[in-house]
Amino acid sequence: MRRSAAAFCVGILIAFLPFGAAGQDVEVAKVSFHGNWLFPSKKLSPLMQTKSVSWFKKHVMRREPYIYSESVLAADIVRIERFYQTEGYLGVEIAPPVLHFSSSGKTVKITISIKEGKPVRVRSVTRLWNLSGRLGLAPGDSITSRFVAAKDAENLERIIKKVESDLELSKTKRFRDASLYADWKLMRKQLAENGYPYAAITHELAVFPEEHSVDLTWKLSPGPACRFDTVTVRGNERVSTRTIARQVDFKSGDPFDEDLLGSSQQRIYDLGMLSYVTVKAILADSLGSAVPVSISVREAPRLSARIGAGYGNEDGVRLFTEIRRLGFLGGTRQATLYIKRSDLEPYFMSFSFVQPAFPTPATTLKVIPFGRRQEEPAYIVDRLGGTVNLSYAFSRYITLTPSYTFEQVRQVSGNVPSNPSKSDEASDVYPKSVISVALSFDNSLPMFDQMRGIFLGGSFEFGGLGFGEDEHYFKTLVEFRQYRHVRGFVLAYRVQAGGIEPFQKGGFVPAEECLYTGGSTSVRGWGNSELGPKLDSEPIGGYSLLLGSVEARYPLFRSVGLAAFADAGNVWAPSFTYHLDDLAYSIGLGLRLKTPIGPVRFDVAWPLTDAPDIDEETRYILSIGQAF
Numbered sequence: 001m002r003r004s005a006a007a008f009c010v011g012i013l014i015a016f017l018p019f020g021a022a023g024q025d026v027e028v029a030k031v032s033f034h035g036n037w038l039f040p041s042k043k044l045s046p047l048m049q050t051k052s053v054s055w056f057k058k059h060v061m062r063r064e065p066y067i068y069s070e071s072v073l074a075a076d077i078v079r080i081e082r083f084y085q086t087e088g089y090l091g092v093e094i095a096p097p098v099l100h101f102s103s104s105g106k107t108v109k110i111t112i113s114i115k116e117g118k119p120v121r122v123r124s125v126t127r128l129w130n131l132s133g134r135l136g137l138a139p140g141d142s143i144t145s146r147f148v149a150a151k152d153a154e155n156l157e158r159i160i161k162k163v164e165s166d167l168e169l170s171k172t173k174r175f176r177d178a179s180l181y182a183d184w185k186l187m188r189k190q191l192a193e194n195g196y197p198y199a200a201i202t203h204e205l206a207v208f209p210e211e212h213s214v215d216l217t218w219k220l221s222p223g224p225a226c227r228f229d230t231v232t233v234r235g236n237e238r239v240s241t242r243t244i245a246r247q248v249d250f251k252s253g254d255p256f257d258e259d260l261l262g263s264s265q266q267r268i269y270d271l272g273m274l275s276y277v278t279v280k281a282i283l284a285d286s287l288g289s290a291v292p293v294s295i296s297v298r299e300a301p302r303l304s305a306r307i308g309a310g311y312g313n314e315d316g317v318r319l320f321t322e323i324r325r326l327g328f329l330g331g332t333r334q335a336t337l338y339i340k341r342s343d344l345e346p347y348f349m350s351f352s353f354v355q356p357a358f359p360t361p362a363t364t365l366k367v368i369p370f371g372r373r374q375e376e377p378a379y380i381v382d383r384l385g386g387t388v389n390l391s392y393a394f395s396r397y398i399t400l401t402p403s404y405t406f407e408q409v410r411q412v413s414g415n416v417p418s419n420p421s422k423s424d425e426a427s428d429v430y431p432k433s434v435i436s437v438a439l440s441f442d443n444s445l446p447m448f449d450q451m452r453g454i455f456l457g458g459s460f461e462f463g464g465l466g467f468g469e470d471e472h473y474f475k476t477l478v479e480f481r482q483y484r485h486v487r488g489f490v491l492a493y494r495v496q497a498g499g500i501e502p503f504q505k506g507g508f509v510p511a512e513e514c515l516y517t518g519g520s521t522s523v524r525g526w527g528n529s530e531l532g533p534k535l536d537s538e539p540i541g542g543y544s545l546l547l548g549s550v551e552a553r554y555p556l557f558r559s560v561g562l563a564a565f566a567d568a569g570n571v572w573a574p575s576f577t578y579h580l581d582d583l584a585y586s587i588g589l590g591l592r593l594k595t596p597i598g599p600v601r602f603d604v605a606w607p608l609t610d611a612p613d614i615d616e617e618t619r620y621i622l623s624i625g626q627a628f
Contacts, residue, residue, distance in 0.1 A: 026068040028052050029107040035114040039087070042488075047083055048076045050110065068108050073097060077112070084116065086177040090209065091117035119174045123213040127160065129153045130221040156222055159194045160187055175214050191222060192258035198223030198287050226256040229290040235297040238327055239273050244295060247271065247361050248279075256281070256291050266396050268295065270364070271356045273332050275300040302326045308597070312623040314520055314528045316343035332356050344528075348372040364391045370407075377529045378539045379414035379511035383407050385432075401438045406431070414511045432510060436461040444483055448598035449626060451490045451553075455481040463513065464503070472503035475513060477545075481628055490553040494628045496569075498545040499576040514541025515571050518584075520621045521628065522547055523567040525586020525607030527619065532571030542571035546578045549628060553592065563590035563603070565627070584609040588619075598625045 030052050033041045045051070049072045057063040077094055084092035093115040100109040131152055163186055168179035184201055191199040199222045206215040228250050233241045247267040249260045258281070265279040276298035281291050303325055310318040320340040328335035334354040341347055350370040358365045369386040385407020392400045411428045437460050444453030457479050464472030477498040484491050498515050502508070516539060518526035529539040547569035555561045568583045588605030603621040 024105060026101070026105065027065040027107045028068050028110065029102070030109040031112070032110070033112050033114060035116065038089075038116055039084075044080055044083070047079050050076050068110075073110070080112070080114070084114075088119040088121075088175040089116050090120055090207075091212075093117065118212045120207065120212050120214050122169050122171055122173050122175055123208070123211070123215050125170060125216045125218070127157065127218045127220060129156055130219060132221075156191075156196075156220070159190060160220075163187070163190050169216060175216075180216075187218070187220070189258065191220075192256075194257070195225045195227070195255045196222045197226055197256055197258060197281055197283055197291060223287055224289040226289050226291045228252055228254050228256055229292040231293045231295060233295045233297065235276075235299070237299055238302070239271070239297070239299060239332060243271070243332055243357070244268055244297065247357060248293075248295075261293070263396065264295075267361060267393075268297070270393070271332050272334055272354065273300060273326055273356075274298060300326060310624045312342075312520060313621050314344060314623075318342040328353070344375055346373050346375060360392070362393045365389075366391070373412075374512060376512075376516070377527075378514070378516065378541055380412040381414070381510075381512050382410040382412060383512070397443045398441050399439070403436050403438075405434045405436070408432075409510060409512070411511065430510070432463065433465065434461050434463050435465045444481065449594065450481075450483045450492070452483050452485065454483075455479070463509070471508045473500055473507060473509050473513070474503070475500045488554065490555075492549075492551045492553065492626070492628065494547070494549045496545070496547040497578070500543040501575040509543070511541065515543065515545040516541050517545055517547055517569045517571050520603070520623050522549075523569045523584055523586050524565070524588055524603055524605035524621060524627065525567065525609075525619060526584065531569065531584050533573045542573045543575040544572040544577045546570060546580075546583070551627070559594040561592040561594070561599075563592055564588070565590065565603070565605075567605075590621075592626075595624075600624055601626065603627075 028050055031045065031048060031050060033044055036044060049066075050068070051066045053063050053065045058065060077097070081092055081094055095113040095115075098111040098113070100111070102108070129152075166186060167183045169175065169183050173179070180203065184203070188199055188201055199220065201221075202219045204217045204219065206217075208214065230252055231245055231248060233244050236244060247264065247270075249264045249267065250257065261279045261281060265277050268274065268279070269277045274297045276296075278296045280294050280296075282294055283291065303323075305324070306320075306322045308318075308320050312318065318340070319342075320338070322339075323337045325335045327333065332355075334352075334356075336350075336352040336354070338350045338352065339348070348370070349372070350368050353367045355365040357363070366389050367386065368388075371382075371384045373382050374380065385405060387403055387405040389401050389403030394400065409430055409432050411430075438457065440455070440457035442453075442455045442457070444450040444455050459477050461475040462472070463475065475498070477496065479494070479496040481492070481494045500509055500513070500515065516529040516532060517523055518531035519528035523531060529541070531539075532542045533540050547567075549565060549567045551563055551565035553561055553563045564587075566585070566587045568585045570579075570583050572579065572582070585608040586605050587608060588603050590601060590603040592602075593600040601621070601623050603619075605619045605621065606617065607619075
């Protein structure tokens with residue numbers, strides 16, 4: 001009623017304000033807000049249908065201007081008032097808009113004045129539990145039933161208290177509709193994950209306008225304590241029901257936990273055999289304590305192929321093809337043939353054999369023979385060998401991967417000295433045996449253009465712990481990346497550190513295992529591997545690496561974005577030795593174009609550190625994918 005009256009008054013006042021020539025469309029030149037101290041104009045502007053179009057969008061992008069309408073502006077005022085009320089400002093007052101017409105009457109500037117007032121704050125929060133019918137006895141039937149009900153309420157309250165610190169509405173907090181819904185959702189989820197999928201939660205509000213306060217009462221009906229019942233699988237043809245059921249995180253009779261439905265769905269999808277998976281609890285109207293579960297799947301094509309191409313300044317034209325066969329040798333086994341070429345890798349070929357859910361449902365075995373040539377600034381090598389790894393998923397985000405790699409390496413040429421402990425001929429061809437362990441946490445999304453989340457990972461390698469290699473070394477790389485939204489920007493951070501330690505003094509470390517930096521994905525003001533130790537002005541890599549980057553990404557239009565970045569890093573010859581006063585710095589600007597395979601990236605970078613042997617003072621980078 002109050003909002004309708006306000007809209008009517010605003011409409012009447014606007015009707016008597018000056019207007020342009022009869023029948024002439026008036027273009028909205030500007031919309032501004034006054035008095036909005038708590039919510040910036042860019043927060044209120046999206047609520048408006050009455051907008052202005054910038055000169056660039058109007059004349060360059062040929063966007064049509066917005067035409068002024070009394071009724072649309074009146075609806076906008078009501079919408080802003082409603083927004084303030086949902087944010088806890090029930091007494092907000094919005095004055096009739098002030099219209100400033102141009103002398104020609106063709107454009108209008110609109111000023112909206114807001115008196116925000118005081119927010120409504122939470123005075124108290126109470127939780128009331130309704131346990132009627134849960135025990136088969138009405139509360140009060142006997143001393144025993146009252147005692148059991150009291151213990152039940154105590155246990156349920158203990159479940160909610162585990163997330164109480166995460167509830168947004170507590171005493172003295174500003175009341176917000178969004179916070180009310182978030183708290184309802186969190187408590188509902190907490191009960192569902194602790195055996196109460198039928199929980200019903202309602203609320204009552206007692207508002208005291210004079211005190212600008214509200215009393216919040218939650219009424220919770222938990223329903224029966226439930227357990228998982230039978231599991232049915234639908235839609236599978238080649239993948240056996242037993243294989244799918246083995247990936248489920250629970251057994252019939254286990255206490256119901258809604259979170260296990262999601263983790264089971266992810267495990268089933270990770271088999272790699274299915275294009276679609278849903279795992280749902282079947283909740284009955286009768287509120288039974290046994291909850292059956294339905295799994296629906298759609299199998300992926302048994303044979304698939306991909307062909308792709310790309311380009312980057314450093315690796316030139318990239319071409320690849322991938323042929324994948326599901327059900328290879330029966331069951332859920334998979335085989336993938338992958339072939340790639342680029343200027344830095346003239347040929348790379350691998351044949352991957354994958355056995356999902358072996359030896360545990362959360363483990364995947366991979367055997368990958370490969371052959372490749374690498375042509376880096378510091379070396380050219382041919383590598384022929386294979387890798388065996390066993391990846392274990394502790395959760396959706398945490399993965400542990402131990403692996404073993406054995407290969408025969410032929411050094412065609414290189415700036416790094418060959419192994420001094422062998423003859424000239426033998427030093428150019430050597431076996432390499434590496435045992436490694438990688439641990440990572442990764443919840444960054446989306447996959448090819450991360451905009452939120454964290455990546456934290458580390459790898460630890462032991463070279464020479466295997467067959468036929470005399471030289472032993474330890475190598476580690478640790479990396480942290482974070483992506484977060486700040487005032488319309490995506491801020492991306494990265495810190496990486498690495499080190500190599502030969503087990504023997506003066507021991508040999510292969511050129512392809514040394515550490516390098518500089519290039520399109522590290523310190524962008526320098527070329528590929530230009531930083532660090534050199535021999536006759538050519539890079540030879542080092543045993544210590546430190547790298548850091550920060551990048552601000554701003555979405556300019558739907559598929560186009562801008563970026564500004566700063567990088568710092570270097571490589572040093574001694575093992576695990578870092579000199580912060582010897583870092584190389586660069587800054588730059590970039591353009592991003594979104595595509596289905598990731599962003600096309602064009603960067604311009606300038607080195608800030610003097611370097612006598614630098615090739616170019618300004619570097620232009622064209623590539624696919626973010627730098628990190």
